[in-house]
Amino acid sequence: MTQAAIRKLRFSFRAGALATAVIALTFFLAPGTLHAQSQCLACHGDKSMGHSLYVNGKTFSASAHGVLQCTSCHTDIKGFPHPDHVAKVQCSTCHADQASDLKGSVHASHACTSCHGDGNPHAIFPKSDPRSAVYPLNIPRTCGRCHGNPALAKKYGLPNVYSMYMDSIHGFALSKEGLLVAANCQSCHGSHHILSHKNPQSPTYKTNIPDTCGKCHAKIEAEYDAGIHGKALAAGDLKAPVCTDCHTAHAILNPTDATFRMQSTPICGSCHKEKLTTYRDTFHSQLGMFGGYVETARCWDCHGAHDILPASDPHSRINKANLVETCGRCHAGANASFVQYQPHANPRNRKLSPGLYYVRLFMNLLLISVLTFFVLHTLLWVIRSRYNQIKNNGSKGGKDA
Amino acid sequence: MPDLEQMTAETKEHGKESTRYFLRFTSKQRYFHAVLFTTFLGLAATGLTMRFSDSIWARAVARAVGGFGAIIFFHKACAVVLTIAFLVHVKGVLSRGLVHRERGIFWGPTSMVANGKDLKDLFEHVRWFLGLGPRPQFDRYAYWEKFDYWAVFWGMVVIGFSGYAMWFAPFFAKFLPGWALNAVLVIHSDEGLLAILFIFSIHFVNTHLRPDSFPMDMVIFTGVESEEEFKAKRPLEYERLAREGKLEQRLAEAPGRFQINFSRVVGYAAIAIGLTLLALTLAAYFD
Numbered sequence: 001m002t003q004a005a006i007r008k009l010r011f012s013f014r015a016g017a018l019a020t021a022v023i024a025l026t027f028f029l030a031p032g033t034l035h036a037q038s039q040c041l042a043c044h045g046d047k048s049m050g051h052s053l054y055v056n057g058k059t060f061s062a063s064a065h066g067v068l069q070c071t072s073c074h075t076d077i078k079g080f081p082h083p084d085h086v087a088k089v090q091c092s093t094c095h096a097d098q099a100s101d102l103k104g105s106v107h108a109s110h111a112c113t114s115c116h117g118d119g120n121p122h123a124i125f126p127k128s129d130p131r132s133a134v135y136p137l138n139i140p141r142t143c144g145r146c147h148g149n150p151a152l153a154k155k156y157g158l159p160n161v162y163s164m165y166m167d168s169i170h171g172f173a174l175s176k177e178g179l180l181v182a183a184n185c186q187s188c189h190g191s192h193h194i195l196s197h198k199n200p201q202s203p204t205y206k207t208n209i210p211d212t213c214g215k216c217h218a219k220i221e222a223e224y225d226a227g228i229h230g231k232a233l234a235a236g237d238l239k240a241p242v243c244t245d246c247h248t249a250h251a252i253l254n255p256t257d258a259t260f261r262m263q264s265t266p267i268c269g270s271c272h273k274e275k276l277t278t279y280r281d282t283f284h285s286q287l288g289m290f291g292g293y294v295e296t297a298r299c300w301d302c303h304g305a306h307d308i309l310p311a312s313d314p315h316s317r318i319n320k321a322n323l324v325e326t327c328g329r330c331h332a333g334a335n336a337s338f339v340q341y342q343p344h345a346n347p348r349n350r351k352l353s354p355g356l357y358y359v360r361l362f363m364n365l366l367l368i369s370v371l372t373f374f375v376l377h378t379l380l381w382v383i384r385s386r387y388n389q390i391k392n393n394g395s396k397g398g399k400d401a
Numbered sequence: 402m403p404d405l406e407q408m409t410a411e412t413k414e415h416g417k418e419s420t421r422y423f424l425r426f427t428s429k430q431r432y433f434h435a436v437l438f439t440t441f442l443g444l445a446a447t448g449l450t451m452r453f454s455d456s457i458w459a460r461a462v463a464r465a466v467g468g469f470g471a472i473i474f475f476h477k478a479c480a481v482v483l484t485i486a487f488l489v490h491v492k493g494v495l496s497r498g499l500v501h502r503e504r505g506i507f508w509g510p511t512s513m514v515a516n517g518k519d520l521k522d523l524f525e526h527v528r529w530f531l532g533l534g535p536r537p538q539f540d541r542y543a544y545w546e547k548f549d550y551w552a553v554f555w556g557m558v559v560i561g562f563s564g565y566a567m568w569f570a571p572f573f574a575k576f577l578p579g580w581a582l583n584a585v586l587v588i589h590s591d592e593g594l595l596a597i598l599f600i601f602s603i604h605f606v607n608t609h610l611r612p613d614s615f616p617m618d619m620v621i622f623t624g625v626e627s628e629e630e631f632k633a634k635r636p637l638e639y640e641r642l643a644r645e646g647k648l649e650q651r652l653a654e655a656p657g658r659f660q661i662n663f664s665r666v667v668g669y670a671a672i673a674i675g676l677t678l679l680a681l682t683l684a685a686y687f688d
Contacts, residue, residue, distance in 0.1 A: 282586065283586050285454075286452065286454045287469050288469075289454035289459075290459075290468055333572065334571050334574075335571060335574055337574040337579055338570060338571050339579070340578065341570075341574075353580065356584055360591070363591035363595075366591075366595065367594065370552075380527070380531070381526075381530055381611060382606065383530070384529065384530045385611055386612045
């Protein structure tokens with residue numbers, strides 16, 4: 001048989017099969033109505049229909065919407081054959097609340113399927129199903145499709161948060177440990193009603209952050225609320241730091257992590273400028289700058305992290321009555337005299353630290369006078385010796401001036 | 402040492418017996434100097450790194466040796482060795498002076514204790530620098546050498562005490578007021594800086610780099626110097642020993658080739674490290 005003959009035979013076979021299917025459909029079904037998924041799948045279950053029209057019947061029937069008929073969503077299809085152009089599915093018909101939430105959010109222009117179904121509207125699973133794009137462990141990847149894209153981040157002026165999150169303690173708990181309770185994107189931002197952090201309704205608005213984090217970190221929130229920063233925020237001081245000011249929003253590190261300990265002192269210092277300067281003069285800071293194996297005191301080692309209280313408060317760690325215990329946590333054998341050490345002493349301030357001021361003055365005068373005298377002495381000596389060498393031995397100089 | 406090089410060349414021409422060598426420093430004194438400058442370089446390198454911990458090079462050094470835990474370990478280790486050397490030295494001086502009644506150690510031309518002649522020498526020396534008078538004649542220890550000695554002595558007491566006060570702060574707090582714990586860091590750091598700047602600029606030039614000794618006075622390494630050098634640098638001591646007939650007792654052998662080369666390597670390395678640290682200090686200070 002020739003090639004042409006084979007091709008001809010194959011074509012007539014295919015045409016025959018299609019004709020049989022159409023005849024079978026018209027014969028077995030009441031004309032004009034479509035009921036079962038199987039009826040639609042007779043055509044749409046064929047992969048050769050192409051990506052946009054093909055529906056995997058097996059996946060669809062296992063999905064959240066698997067119990068529904070195709071026409072439950074594709075409501076404008078009344079019978080077969082259906083028109084060439086069919087209307088867009090309206091999820092809001094059933095999911096009215098979610099649709100209205102989405103409409104008021106920053107993602108108003110996005111289709112439901114941009115998150116749900118991993119790009120496949122017929123493969124939407126309930127969020128408790130590990131196959132779901134919004135299953136807790138899958139959420140960062142789903143959001144990261146846009147928010148992990150440097151080009152998109154740049155276009156909308158957003159930080160490229162996906163990589164920050166994945167390297168954070170939350171991301172680590174989620175990706176490495178598979179902790180379902182680990183905070184993922186929607187734990188803080190919500191799901192459908194995501195608002196800008198500048199919107200006072202947003203859970204990520206500054207004054208709402210302690211409550212947002214407190215949903216999981218309840219005890220820390222209580223401590224924070226009782227501390228000086230929490231009280232200031234409650235009193236309406238928007239300069240008071242909230243959780244994310246110290247811990248950052250997405251790149252949250254374990255607070256015992258050396259990197260976090262290194263990066264956080266300047267954060268406190270961005271408001272407490274004078275305290276940072278005086279801290280920089282001390283042993284704690286000079287050695288602490290290196291990081292490394294041994295740690296020196298950072299701000300919160302003495303002041304506390306969340307329950308920071310003024311020294312006048314008897315519950316404060318830096319209240320006189322508590323200093324021996326606070327310093328003693330690092331300095332074994334700390335006593336009443338030891339804790340008179342001033343971790344923020346300023347040797348340049350005569351009124352605040354007179355002893356230190358005069359010690360520094362004396363040391364500086366000693367240093368300057370000794371060096372000035374001897375630098376001059378040595379310079380003159382070198383010049384004179386060289387002069388003698390040249391005078392005695394000609395331009396070549398030589399030893400024994 | 403050009404002196405010795407020239408000596409050897411002359412010796413070859415005139416015959417060996419024409420150059421005599423005299424002992425200036427005993428081997429014990431030379432070992433002390435070696436321990437002193439080795440630990441001092443270690444203390445300076447680690448101390449400066451801590452003092453200027455916010456400079457780029459300090460962090461690089463910290464990373465290279467394994468964090469500040471390692472830096473402070475080396476600092477303390479050098480400090481302990483130097484403290485032991487200091488105590489051994491003080492004990493030696495006291496036993497020579499008090500037990501063996503060696504009077505010259507506390508007073509007179511062979512003593513480290515300053516006297517009226519040192520003050521006179523200083524004035525005359527400066528007059529000579531300015532061309533206003535003849536060069537003064539020095540005995541065994543010139544005034545700047547005595548200053549070096551006492552600067553190091555005082556420095557070790559002050560820096561050592563303030564250092565141990567920080568190391569064992571809770572213990573020292575038993576008899577020091579609280580603000581003293583703040584003061585010891587200022588004292589330790591400023592006195593340390595003074596010592597570093599002094600040694601790496603003034604001592605290096607006065608003793609090694611000035612034209613008379615350039616590039617290095619080898620006597621602290623070999624222990625001996627030539628008769629010519631002895632006479633030129635310390636005429637009063639030479640004359641005094643000759644007068645007392647003790648010159649022959651100080652005769653020593655010429656330094657061997659290995660001794661000279663070894664001393665050169667060690668000495669140049671020490672000076673190179675010192676000058677590097679001096680440059681880093683100045684860079685960090687004026688940054």
